[in-house]
Amino acid sequence: MLFRGWEASVDEPWPDVARVVDRVGGVHLVVTRHALVRQVLADPVTWRPDNALDAVTPIPVAALRVLTAHRFRLPPTLANNAGDTHPEIRAIVAEALHPDRVAAQRPWLTTLVRARVAGIAAELAAGRPVDLHARLAADLPLLALARLVELPDAPVGAVKDFARAALELFWAPLDAERQQSLAAEVGRFHAVLREFAGTGGGLAGRLRAAGHSPDVVVGALFFLLVAGQETTSQFLTLLLHRLTGEPGVRAGLRAGTVAVADVVEEGLRRDPPIVTWRRVAAVDTTLGGTPVPAGSSMLLWLARAGCDPAVVADPAGFRPGQRGSRRHLAFGAGAHRCVGAQLARLEAAVVVAEAAPLLDAVTVVRPPWCPDNLTFRMPDAFVVRRATTP
Numbered sequence: 001m002l003f004r005g006w007e008a009s010v011d012e013p014w015p016d017v018a019r020v021v022d023r024v025g026g027v028h029l030v031v032t033r034h035a036l037v038r039q040v041l042a043d044p045v046t047w048r049p050d051n052a053l054d055a056v057t058p059i060p061v062a063a064l065r066v067l068t069a070h071r072f073r074l075p076p077t078l079a080n081n082a083g084d085t086h087p088e089i090r091a092i093v094a095e096a097l098h099p100d101r102v103a104a105q106r107p108w109l110t111t112l113v114r115a116r117v118a119g120i121a122a123e124l125a126a127g128r129p130v131d132l133h134a135r136l137a138a139d140l141p142l143l144a145l146a147r148l149v150e151l152p153d154a155p156v157g158a159v160k161d162f163a164r165a166a167l168e169l170f171w172a173p174l175d176a177e178r179q180q181s182l183a184a185e186v187g188r189f190h191a192v193l194r195e196f197a198g199t200g201g202g203l204a205g206r207l208r209a210a211g212h213s214p215d216v217v218v219g220a221l222f223f224l225l226v227a228g229q230e231t232t233s234q235f236l237t238l239l240l241h242r243l244t245g246e247p248g249v250r251a252g253l254r255a256g257t258v259a260v261a262d263v264v265e266e267g268l269r270r271d272p273p274i275v276t277w278r279r280v281a282a283v284d285t286t287l288g289g290t291p292v293p294a295g296s297s298m299l300l301w302l303a304r305a306g307c308d309p310a311v312v313a314d315p316a317g318f319r320p321g322q323r324g325s326r327r328h329l330a331f332g333a334g335a336h337r338c339v340g341a342q343l344a345r346l347e348a349a350v351v352v353a354e355a356a357p358l359l360d361a362v363t364v365v366r367p368p369w370c371p372d373n374l375t376f377r378m379p380d381a382f383v384v385r386r387a388t389t390p
């Protein structure tokens with residue numbers, strides 16, 4: 001069964017392409033092998049991205065009415081856009097996230113993270129428990145994104161609540177009551193985005209100037225505010241948790257024998273925040289010898305593909321720099337490959353470099369808990385305290 005239990009089932013044998021029914025009755029063909037996941041991602045004509053943002057639990061009329069009241073629409077813009085407009089919209093977004101602009105954030109980010117780490121170290125020394133998710137992961141990606149992309153003036157907490165509500169509304173198994181309240185949360189912020197899309201500068205202004213409709217501008221901002229920060233927050237928390245249990249890797253970082261960049265890549269391979277991603281078969285076809293009828297929902301198990309023994313030497317281990325470590329598909333591949341990969345990597349590298357020493361002296365009070373979700377890990381907290389010396 002899909003959704004929960006990703007960790008455990010990674011070690012079990014799975015067919016290369018398996019038909020599964022999800023928690024809400026949706027049927028998917030789950031693709032597990034690295035080569036097959038890559039094959040699908042590389043061919044957007046046979047395997048279209050149209051269903052990337054479809055709600056896993058169909059949204060009932062009452063919740064749809066709430067969304068409509070806020071003029072909520074998600075036209076094909078980025079991840080779900082197989083049309084002619086995709087390359088141009090993507091190019092405008094990619095320009096805002098250009099590697100040079102991203103690299104220029106490093107000094108600012110390092111100063112910010114260093115100050116936070118110093119504060120956390122003092123609290124740990126005083127014997128207080130610290131939530132590393134709240135202190136080092138939750139808001140940093142949004143603060144970084146806001147330096148690169150002009151965003152509506154909204155409190156960080158409001159954006160985080162909206163983004164997490166969107167991930168739940170579209171990717172979680174839900175009952176009607178919960179859908180209604182999530183629709184209200186998502187719709188409210190969507191209305192803020194719609195207003196900003198009409199007047200905002202920067203990316204919004206460039207999309208407007210290129211002739212894109214207000215719906216497209218809203219769609220791009222919506223996706224960036226969800227995918228462009230919440231994913232990285234999740235990854236930072238999962239990576240810090242992973243590193244807490246890897247004293248050998250931390251010792252290597254300290255000694256300079258393990259590279260920070262290798263830790264980030266192995267983290268993306270082993271603990272990707274996006275566990276699966278969807279495509280839809282455009283025609284009757286086959287994949288790895290399995291017949292695939294047109295219209296099939298293809299669930300690409302990105303996390304599993306990163307643990308394919310055909311690609312990586314020690315799939316279940318955490319060995320930065322090992323053969324195949326960098327060949328993970330955590331950022332997807334092909335025409336829709338993540339535009340924010342550079343930014344996510346920079347943020348993770350700074351956090352690992354600055355915060356790993358903190359982890360030498362801690363024990364875990366509360367590991368991250370991840371809710372039921374088809375695609376996103378969404379850890380809620382990660383609480384540590386100073387280890388007591390025997």
Ligand code: HEM
Pocket residue numbers: 041049078079080090093097145223224227228229231232235272273274277329330331332333334335336337338339340341343344
């Ligand atoms: C660790 C953090 C992140 C992970 C794991 C991640 C992963 C992904 C994945 C799996 C896709 C779909 C790729 C495909 O269909 O082939 C994607 C698309 C995308 N991501 Fe990320 N992402 C992360 C961070 C970011 C950040 C920081 C930004 C921007 C600030 C961003 C912006 C985008 C955009 C705009 C797309 C759509 C690209 C397109 O359709 O052309 N992501 N990401």
